[in-house]
Amino acid sequence: MAQSTPEKPNIIYILADDMGYGDIKKLNKNSQVKTPNLDKLAAKGAIFTNAHSGSAVCTPTRYGVLTGRYAFRTSLKKGVLNGFSPALIEPSRFTVADLAKQAGYQTAIIGKWHLGLDWTPLDPSKRAIAPSKETPDISNVNFEVPLTVGPNQVGFDYSYIIPASLDMPPYTYLENGKPTSLPLVPFQGKNNPRGVFWRSGPASKDFVIEETLDVFIGRAKDYLAKASTGDQPFFLYLPLTSPHTPWLPSNKFKNKSGAGTYGDFVMHTDDAVGKIMKTLDSLGIAKNTLVIFTSDNGADWKPGDATAFPLHQANYIFRGEKSDIWEGGHHVPFLLRWPAVVKPNQKIAQLTCLTDLMATIADFTKQNLPEGAGPDSYSLYPMISGKNNQNRPDIIHHSIDGMFAIRKGKWKFIDGKGSGGWSMKTGKPEDPEGQLYQMDIDEKETTNLYTKYPEVVKELKALLEKHKQQGYSNR
Structure with missing residues (x-):
């Protein structure tokens, strides 16, 4: 059995794709979607009611989860990568997977990557994939050999992934950096009905494409069965493909929710999480396995x-919604279960960011982070272990179009007009140059x-600029 201890529990980090805070019944009693497995997970552990993704979209949030660093510090200043983009995580960048390996863990990723990949060229004198806004030319890619930079080069012992979102080519599973099935052939996209979209x-x-979520859950169950027999604890990063587009619930869940095809897909996602939890029970390792469930941003609910x-x-x-600087873009569900340490039915209202995984693991495994690692990460361990209610002092938000906001205490300052995303890109001409909301009494940002409070604006704008310029925010 995996040799986990209270200091080194097994770790499973489940990252849903575009699931909103209001989708989960335990978090929103009026949700029109049944989520019994997520409700059970929440009841048996802690609900973080003020958790935020590092960005309002996919790629930058995932970078932050794995590095403890805000993605705006990289070359990616807005938007997301595609399935042919080069690797965003620098080979020298210390990751959560590196940290876990350093502590004696076996490490794996199964699911959606969306952080760029470096392919091996057939002709080394040319780039494997030339930059293109259209479908890139992949004729110079050597698919017979592993990636030069992918998950296995940034700390993962085992990887079974798709390159990006399930609506982005290439549509292929990569196991330890190599496609599991060749050759690649043309695949026709779709864009109808609403949500059933891929390029x-x-x-x-x-x-x-309809089977991807179930394929990943099957692979994860197989991995857990194998990993649990080893002499090391495991760290499994499980980024799901759902409920991001394409909305493709299995027949079991079609027409079962009160929120259309999207809601049906959320039910399918809930069922997938339930299968992972049941696997832990059947393997006898649930007690000392830390399970975190969260989402990379808010829901794409238009x-x-x-x-x-x-x-x-x-x-x-x-x-707002996914992409926006408003709360709907980045205020996400965050559930944590660790029966050996965390008491059930807890609610934790302290400010939390998805960049906090690195400092948290370093804390309970009693490791010091290397210089420059996890510069935007704070440990959650004092809160979940009951040692103290140490609070993250502030958090930076970032929208799809590169708009910034900073939250400190009851205040949220947005450095610009509108949503910085899909809801209201530019704001109205008569609007002030920025936005300030008192979040303890105005969560809806109305x-x-x-x-009214120029001195608060001045203070928060200065703090935001300081964090941006100095390269870190956790000291």
């Missing part, structure tokens, strides 16, 4: 979805106090 591009002949299903608030009461 055209190359795919393995046997890639069945005004048309809210009109079609008015009783469901995927992003709860929060303003009353802009920017002109």
Whole structure:
């Protein structure tokens, strides 16, 4: 059995893709989606009610999870990568997987990567994939040999991934850096009905897009069965492909929710998490396995979805949606279960960021981080172990278009007009140059106090610039 101890529990980090805070019944009693497995996970551990992704979109949040560093500090200043983008995590960058290995863990990623990959060229004198806004030319990629930079080069012993989101080519599983099935052939995209969307591009002949979530859960169960028999604890990073587009619930869940195809896919996601939890029980390792479930950003729940299903608030009461600097873009569900340490039915209201995984693992495994590692990471361990209510003093938010905000105490300052994302890109001409909300009484961000409290604006703007310029925010 995996040799876990209270200092070195097994760790499973489940990252949903585009799931909103309001989707989970335990967090939103009015959710029109049944989520019994996530409700059970929440009841048996801690609910963090003020948790935030490092960005309002996929790639930058994932960078932050694995490095403890805000992604705006990289070359990616806005938007996300695609399935052909080069690796974003620098080979020299210390990652959570490196940290776990240093502590004696076996490490694995199974699921969606979306952090760029460096492929091996057939002709070394040329780039494997030339930059292109259209479908890139992959004729110079040597698919027969492993990636030069991928998960296995940044700390993971084992990897079984798709390169990016499930609506982005190439559509192929990569096991330890190599496609599991060749050759890649053209695959036709789709964009109808709402949410059933993927782009055209190359795919393995046997890639069945509807089965991806279940394939990853099956692989994860197999990995857990094997890892639990070894003499090391394990760290499994499990970034799911759901409920991001394409919304493809299995037949078991079709037409079962009160939130359309999206809600059905959330139910499928809940079931997937349940299968992982049942596997831990059947293997007898649940007690000392730390399970974290969260989401990379808010839900892609547009005004048309809210009109079609008015009783469901995927992003709860929060303003905006995925991509936005407003709370709907980055205020995410965060559930943590660790029966050996964490008491059930806890609610933790302290400010939390998904960059905090690195400092948390370093804390309970009693490791010092290397110089420069995890510069935006704070440990959650004092809170979950009951030692103290040490609080993260502030957090930086970042939108798809590169707009910044900073939260400190009750105040949230947004350095610009509008949402910085899909909801309201630019704001109104008559709006003030920035936004200030008192979050303890205005979680919905309805009353802009920017002109009323200029001294607060000045202080927070200066703090934001300080954190941006100095390269760290945790000391």
